[in-house]
Amino acid sequence: MTTCAEDIAAEIRDAECVVAYRRLRNGVSTTRQIGYGRNMYPAAPELVAQIRGLVTVLFAQQRMTDYSTEFDGSDRQLISALVGTWLGRPDIEPGDVFVMSGSTEAISVVTGYLSGRGYGYVLPLPCYYAFEQSARRWGMPVHAHYNGDGALHVTRPGSPQALVDIVPNGVTGRRFRLPDGADDGFRIIDSVFQVSAAPGPGTAVDDRHLLDAVRDVDLGRGCVMLTASKDLSVPGLRAGLLITKEPGLRRYLEADRFERCYSLNPLSTSVIALYVALMCARASRARGVAAPESSLVPPEVTSSRPATGDPLERLLWQTPVVDALDRYLIGMARHYETVLQIYQDRLAPLGIDATARRPETGYSLFLPLPVRVDGPEGAVQWCNRVGRERGLKLNPAAIFGGSDEPWTALYDSTRPWVRFNCSVAEPDALGTVDILATALR
DSSP states (O other): OOOOHHHHHHHTOOOHHHHHHHHHHTTOOOOOBSOOSSOOSOOOHHHHHHHHHHHHHHHHTTTTTSSOOTHHHHHHHHHHHHHHHHHTOTTOOGGGEEEEEHHHHHHHHHHHHHHTTTOEEEEESSOOHHHHHHHHHHTOOEEEEEOTTOOEEESSOOSSEEEEEESSOTTTSSOOOOOTTOOOSEEEEEEOOOBOOOOSTTOOBOOHHHHHHHHTOOGGGEEEEEESHHHHTOGGGOEEEEEEOOHHHHHHHHHHHHHHTSSOOHHHHHHHHHHHHHHHHHHHHHTTOOOTTSOSSOHHHHTTOSOTTOHHHHHHHSSTHHHHHHHHHHHHHHHHHHHHHHHHHHHGGGTOOOGGGOOSSSSOOEEEOSOOOSHHHHHHHHHHHHHHHHOOBOOOGGGSSSOHHHHHHHSOTTSOSOEEEOOSOOTTHHHHHHHHHHHHO
8 A cells, every 4th residue: 555645744743742842933033041951050070071081991991892891781780789779779680770862762762662562641741742752653642641739631541551750840840749540550750850959058969759759669560760961961961761670661672772772872871870879879978878988889789890990980989079079969959049049039020929839859940921822822822922023932831741622621721821941041041031021011
């Protein structure tokens, strides 16, 4: 049977939130925006220096010129020991951890696996676009959406279901209450960042919600996704981690790697190891069970490293890089506290209350604007006009998943539909808020 071009377009069409985004930015030529989808805080100089040194050592060890080496299995043992200690899950084994090209790849691969087994998604609303877009590409239905209070809107009944728990929600900075009515056949925990805007000294990482979510999850019927991109400001390295004990998913992941890339990226693997080591060290010291100079991993893992010149060994327990990165995280947290304070002071005269909506974890915030439009569709049109006429990019509700039906069902239709992500802003927050004030007049 001949396939027409129209049929192909219908099969690969974008999710509604991605279509809304393309319409939103149509004709908008500006870099001025209140919120950004990446960490604008510069990467730590110590991290940059270590990565520069890592590349040299990895070439010397032929890890950049060979498909696989003796280090690969030891890397997984190292990462599993670190992440198991950090998350309080000693049951995590080397075969349970998979280094991914960021969380976006993890979402796509897991969606591919679940779609082939008849699952449908239950997604939070708002939600990062990747779950909706991957579901559309893999032909996986979205059965339902739920809001921050756990209210569930079923779009199309079906089973089994894969429930997505984003910790914290990348748009609101808060963990959503999980819906009581969802059939949790498979659980996905997606954690994007642990660094929180914090005013106090010595504070930066707030991983309580992640630890709570992971504590009781059945990894035999679910998975955990982590990324170092936001917290370390290295999105270009695409360093992600997927953890699961589900036998079918583990086999699928191994087969996917063999088919698409055969081997791991040793640089991304090293960054993931450093990231989980950093979080593990903070957690251990907070519990008073590890001194700053002590080893971060069990002796049997240390002794399994294949060479004395192993760059990860030098990174993790022969240099003060973890302490330097800890100070860096504190500086990042204070920076974002300052940015949120600017928003809090400058948005109040516009009738926008940022105080009561401060993120519980992270530095992401999604505030409603006091402008009346006709539902999510009207919000897209209004924001596009502001972008073209005022030179300011705004992010309305429609680009964060779902469609008019679940948005209207889960959120009070008498409230403004125009919302914006005011996270991760540069120091030019004052200027962008001034443009916003003009647009709201």
